Amino acid sequence: MATQISTSAGRDRFVGGALSRVDGPAKVTGLAKYAGEFSAENLAHGYVVSSTVAKGRITAIDVSAAEAVPGVLKVITHQNRPSVAGEAKAYQDMVAPPGLPFRPLYDETIVFSGQPVALVVAEEFETARHAASLVTVTYEEDTPQTDIAAIADEAYDPPKKRSGIKPPPKPWGDAGAAFDGAPIKLRQQYRIAHEHHNPMEPQASTVIVEDDGTYTVYDKIQGVANTQLYLTNAFGLKPEQVRCLSPYMGGGFGGALRPQYQLFLAMLAAQDLNRSVRVVLTRDQMWSFTYRPGAIQTVSLGTDGSGKLQAIRHDAVHGTSTYEDYQENIVNWSGILYACDNVELTYRLAKLDTPTPGDMRAPGAVTGIFALETAMDELACATGIDPIQLRLINYTETDPVEEKPFGSKALKSCFEQGAERFGWSKRSPEPRSMRDGRELVGWGMATGIWESLMMQSSARATLTADGRLEVGNSTADIGTGTYTILTQIAADALGLPMDHVTTKLGDTNLAQAPVAGGSWTAASSGTAVMKACRKVAEQAFKLARGMDGSPLANVDFERVVFANGRIEVAGDASRSVALTDVLKAAGKDKIEATESASPDKDFKKKYEAYTHSAVFAEVKIDEDLGIVRVTRVVSAIAAGKILNTKTARSQIMGAVVMGIGSALHEESVLDHRLGRFMNRNLGEYHVPAHADVHDIDVIFVEEEDKANPLGVKGVGEIGIVGTAAAIGNAIHHATGKRIRELPITVDKILAA
Amino acid sequence: MLIESGSVGAHAKIGITLTINGERREIEVAPWTTLLDLLRERLDLTGTKKGCDHGQCGACTVLVDGTRINSCLALAVMKDGAEITTVEGLAGLAQKHGTNTLHPLQEAFIEHDAFQCGYCTPGQLCSSVGLLNEGHARSREEIREAMSGNLCRCGAYTNIVDAIEEVMHQGAAR
Amino acid sequence: MNRFDYVRADTVADAIKALGGDPNARFIAGGTNLVDLMKYNVEKPGRLVDITRLPLKSIEEHAGGLRIGALVSNADLAYDERIQARYPLLASAILAGASAQLRNAASTGGNLNQRTRCYYFYDEGTPCNKREPGSGCPAIGGVNRIHAILGASESCIATNPSDMCVALAALEATVQVSGPEGDRAIAFADYHRLPGDDPSKDNTIKPGEIVVSVDLPPTDYGQHHTYLKLRDRLSYAFALVSVAAALELDGQTVKTARLALGGVAHKPWRNLEAEALLQGKSATRESFKAAADLVLREAKPQSENGFKIELARRAIVRGLEQAAAGTPQSQSDKRIQ
Structure with missing residues (x-):
């Protein structure tokens, strides 16, 4: 039984509490080191020269002026690079989509603007940067195609499906006929702009050449196992030759799931020069790999006056690169969120001359739910039914696609508690009916949904003679609070104070774990740590029971608790042994266990697992000028057990902020003639600033889930899903203007 | 003329004096080295972060003679004679005033969970100290506006403002 | 670098x-x-x-107004008590721009000479007549949502990004420069220039000259001023459109009006005809609309920025309303007055 572990081996003293981050002191003092901050003797610096064209080939590269700069060690191009793996397959990382990955400096072919065409390596960073400006590249240019709207007609069903991403389900019922026959019909096109992750830390790798010829690699990655796999394959190295670390990461959001080209280039240069090398990308170069692909979607909803959905159709097209078929789940949500007898979901890709798009916080769901939940709001207006009521009318307790019940779904509680906190009952339904001085006030809501996943993961726990415990694995804390929750779980499992437990992450020398993404880390690594700690507890108990005159003699494991650094008989604290004495008596300097945790197959057979949310937003808009302020957001979340209410709340708040960005600000703008993103900087690619963010109220509704022993479902992504739709719906409520294209900027409001 | 460097293209370095986190240092710098690169690449003070390198994110914020600036846009040579405080020196700043091992803002940031990935945090902290030194912001709205030069992609804004507000009120109460 | x-x-x-x-x-x-x-x-x-290290860091009384040293930082200028009391429009415009950190570092003279934020100007991978004369202007027909609607040319549609300069234009400041051939004064309206066929030149300062001070003449608009900045996020962003407005009123009648726009042209945009039109008129929405129409009569949209014309029209009206009401826009409270 799932919950047994914590009752038998320890007590929930810390799990479920509001604890400050254990890595807080390191982060507020500047001592936490990120991938581009590790140094080595004789470290050289690489600076990337980027292609100015999007498509074509390099006809000449002149590096003479660059190489003449004192302090320049080498300029590496496709013409003089050392030999690397030729097969594109060798560059496939753990989460690569179908296709043939981009090979940096492989040949003269240019497949996207900003593609690395040379690496200048120098003694000092500034020298490399200066010399890079002296490299002249001549291109033969082809006409790029980067306009998804222009080629949406040529979109295709991806022949090879991406692992872990379900293609749209087969249609059920007859959505076409049901839609045509529905008394109330809504069919609209929705668009979302290309968005870039823009974590605060630019992509960076430091490759250190050790004396024994092995490499220590600090990489900005959401899982060092992926870095190691990539390097071993692309460079023909053995895993034991490459230790990869990423103890801290300055923001990922999916952007650092895959190893990026600066890693490849740093290793290439390190091998070429037999010298430690660091390569950090510029902010500008953060537009030269992964992004959330803009999409064109059509949603059709049919109903009668009752509000019951008779037909749902949802079609989406988005771009991918010419060399890989990136796929995300945009439309499937429309089959899962509501009960409907006639559903047809379709999804296609179109080839663009850009880098391959990639996962960005709640990939697909941000895009698809914006369309679906805006359409639902439009339907609420068309039927005169309250938006929450409309969602309740179409509520489903089972997953209509898999025809299985949800393991847990407290979405109704989200509606109730969210509405209560927000004051939804005071909403006057008519658009333009609420005002505050010169400003129109709008209240909107939307539902959010995200998968609750668990991945196979292992963890190691080591109890040492001084009574301290170390736990950890190779996954990353990307700012989510993984260090903290694993420390809480371990401390509870062995009844130790938090400061007696150290969690180590982001090192391939630690137990194997997957990349940190998909909101699966708490469930996966949390369960693995819990199991490893239980194993240690069992071993410690056995030793304790065997001690001379042990007070635990003749007591079963199930009857003891671990508390205050001791093993004690439940209900009889007088019968106890200190863990330190156990190890001392046994003459051991440590007790260690490595355990692996996998998803519960029985549970998966019976249930579907999702997190849900109800998002409520208030906007105030100057009527004449169209300037929008998001003055209040309430996000009610159903995500199973919350391990740490402080850090989990921050996860949701942060995701809401990114949702505000998606709704109002974020857009990477392409000049299609050049195939080039033009606003490649944080001054012109707007992410929300302090002034844009007001009160965000997070509610975690109670939800009991049994998919894993911790009862946790993950909170990294659910907070962003639905936020943009709630804001867009609020803008409609305020102004009567329905804007179906994100971001909702002033020009669109004025034009509507 | 006070200083003239050597000819173009040479490794012309200029001797300057900086007091960094209370420690006086004589340093040779090239004129094109920014204060940020000097701190991170030469002095191993990597607490100050490079987020954009163009004054558009605030991650590199340090205090120069008590005033917050973007160290990425400051040439180190031009700060000759200045007192620099980085995130590594904030605790020392607090100790000078006879408080704990951490600056009250550092404590408040931890307590209010005013960061996630931690990469913008040193800049947010130095900026907050600068804000308190300036004394212009009082309300939450004014704090938000005065902190808008520090982007946080994890979206910890509300918690950051909570932390600053708390320390501001502690200061006012004192 | x-x-x-x-x-x-x-x-x-x-x-x-x-x-x-x-x-x-x-x-x-x-x-x-x-x-x-x-x-x-x-x-x-x-x-x-x-x-x-030049001795240009003071703000001094000068001819009934103030003389601002070229090296006074944007922050010191905005928070100077005399500026706050006598030129609150200038203080407000400065505080609408950039960030606290940038304002602490940026100088008065530097603000005058800051260059456009046009994407193509900044991108050496693309042509740009301002950066590389004769290479072309891809912003025309390209990504130009943030570009000029007034005074642009066939060779350049970039805008001046300054907020401070919009206020200085409205205040009719004078720029004092010094150079190899001696000192001279440049009226603010003549300091920045339109792109014409030589967009590489942003202003009329000659090679070798240095800005030494900016002189503010005395004014008498009291609280009847505003700096209203509209942008894509609520802070730390360049203006799509901004309006500096100042009115001297006699009861409800406009004695004199000053009106300058930012974010719409290669220089802070003033239209003296529109200001004259307001003179003697009653301070009503109708008069303000007429002035706005006059300012935007010559406006010409690019492929993506037509909205700026209507946005500017409405911003002018609101700016003048704020000035007339004596309720200048707060730069921290984002509610538009």
Whole structure:
């Protein structure tokens, strides 16, 4: 039984509490080191020269002026690079989509603007940067195609499906006929702009050449196992030759799931020069790999006056690169969120001359739910039914696609508690009916949904003679609070104070774990740590029971608790042994266990697992000028057990902020003639600033889930899903203007 | 003329004096080295972060003679004679005033969970100290506006403002 | 960033001499724009003359107004008590711009000379007539949502990004410059120029000249002013449209009006005809609309920025309303008054 572990081996003293981050002191003092901050003797610096064209080939590269700069060690191009793996397959990382990955400096072919065409390596960073400006590249240019709207007609069903991403389900019922026959019909096109992750830390790798010829690699990655796999394959190295670390990461959001080209280039240069090398990308170069692909979607909803959905159709097209078929789940949500007898979901890709798009916080769901939940709001207006009521009318307790019940779904509680906190009952339904001085006030809501996943993961726990415990694995804390929750779980499992437990992450020398993404880390690594700690507890108990005159003699494991650094008989604290004495008596300097945790197959057979949310937003808009302020957001979340209410709340708040960005600000703008993103900087690619963010109220509704022993479902992504739709719906409520294209900027409001 | 460097293209370095986190240092710098690169690449003070390198994110914020600036846009040579405080020196700043091992803002940031990935945090902290030194912001709205030069992609804004507000009120109460 | 000589000057004369009429040399003070541009290889000076130690850091009484030293930081200027009391429009405009950190570093003279934020100007991978005369203007027909609607040319549609300068234009400041050929005063309206067929020149300062001060004439608009900035996020963003407005009122009648726009042209945009139109009129929405229409009569949209014309029209009306009501826009409370 799932919950047994914590009752038998320890007590929930810390799990479920509001604890400050254990890595807080390191982060507020500047001592936490990120991938581009590790140094080595004789470290050289690489600076990337980027292609100015999007498509074509390099006809000449002149590096003479660059190489003449004192302090320049080498300029590496496709013409003089050392030999690397030729097969594109060798560059496939753990989460690569179908296709043939981009090979940096492989040949003269240019497949996207900003593609690395040379690496200048120098003694000092500034020298490399200066010399890079002296490299002249001549291109033969082809006409790029980067306009998804222009080629949406040529979109295709991806022949090879991406692992872990379900293609749209087969249609059920007859959505076409049901839609045509529905008394109330809504069919609209929705668009979302290309968005870039823009974590605060630019992509960076430091490759250190050790004396024994092995490499220590600090990489900005959401899982060092992926870095190691990539390097071993692309460079023909053995895993034991490459230790990869990423103890801290300055923001990922999916952007650092895959190893990026600066890693490849740093290793290439390190091998070429037999010298430690660091390569950090510029902010500008953060537009030269992964992004959330803009999409064109059509949603059709049919109903009668009752509000019951008779037909749902949802079609989406988005771009991918010419060399890989990136796929995300945009439309499937429309089959899962509501009960409907006639559903047809379709999804296609179109080839663009850009880098391959990639996962960005709640990939697909941000895009698809914006369309679906805006359409639902439009339907609420068309039927005169309250938006929450409309969602309740179409509520489903089972997953209509898999025809299985949800393991847990407290979405109704989200509606109730969210509405209560927000004051939804005071909403006057008519658009333009609420005002505050010169400003129109709008209240909107939307539902959010995200998968609750668990991945196979292992963890190691080591109890040492001084009574301290170390736990950890190779996954990353990307700012989510993984260090903290694993420390809480371990401390509870062995009844130790938090400061007696150290969690180590982001090192391939630690137990194997997957990349940190998909909101699966708490469930996966949390369960693995819990199991490893239980194993240690069992071993410690056995030793304790065997001690001379042990007070635990003749007591079963199930009857003891671990508390205050001791093993004690439940209900009889007088019968106890200190863990330190156990190890001392046994003459051991440590007790260690490595355990692996996998998803519960029985549970998966019976249930579907999702997190849900109800998002409520208030906007105030100057009527004449169209300037929008998001003055209040309430996000009610159903995500199973919350391990740490402080850090989990921050996860949701942060995701809401990114949702505000998606709704109002974020857009990477392409000049299609050049195939080039033009606003490649944080001054012109707007992410929300302090002034844009007001009160965000997070509610975690109670939800009991049994998919894993911790009862946790993950909170990294659910907070962003639905936020943009709630804001867009609020803008409609305020102004009567329905804007179906994100971001909702002033020009669109004025034009509507 | 006070200083003239050597000819173009040479490794012309200029001797300057900086007091960094209370420690006086004589340093040779090239004129094109920014204060940020000097701190991170030469002095191993990597607490100050490079987020954009163009004054558009605030991650590199340090205090120069008590005033917050973007160290990425400051040439180190031009700060000759200045007192620099980085995130590594904030605790020392607090100790000078006879408080704990951490600056009250550092404590408040931890307590209010005013960061996630931690990469913008040193800049947010130095900026907050600068804000308190300036004394212009009082309300939450004014704090938000005065902190808008520090982007946080994890979206910890509300918690950051909570932390600053708390320390501001502690200061006012004192 | 290229390699350069560094020279530190301690007097204005020294600084001018150090620049030595070298077209490839630049003065540097705050560095907030120049260092930024150098990292993009847009500016590649062979020599930088550090002027931060020149004695140009004071604000002094001058001819009934104030004389602002070129090295007064944007922050010091905005928070100066005399500026706050007598030129609150200027203080407000400065505080609407950039961030606290940038305002602490940026100088008055540097703000005057800051360059456009046009994407193509900043991107050495694309042509740009301003950066590389004769290479073309891809912003025309390209990504131009943020570009000019007034006074643009066939060769350049960039805008001036300054907020401070919009207020200085409305206040009819005078720029004092010093150069190898002596000192001269430039009326603010003549300081920045339109792109015409030579967009490489942003202003009328001559090679070798240095801005030494900005003089503010006396004014008498009291609280009847505003700086209203509209942008894509609520702070730390350049203006799509901004309006500096100041009114001298006699009861409800406009005695004099000053109106300047930012974010719409290659220079802070004033239309004297529109200001004259307001003179003697009653301070009503109707008069303000007429003035706005006049300002925007010559406006010409690019492929993506037509909305700016209507936005500017509405912003002018609101700005004048705020000024008339004596309720200047707060730069921290984002509710538009």
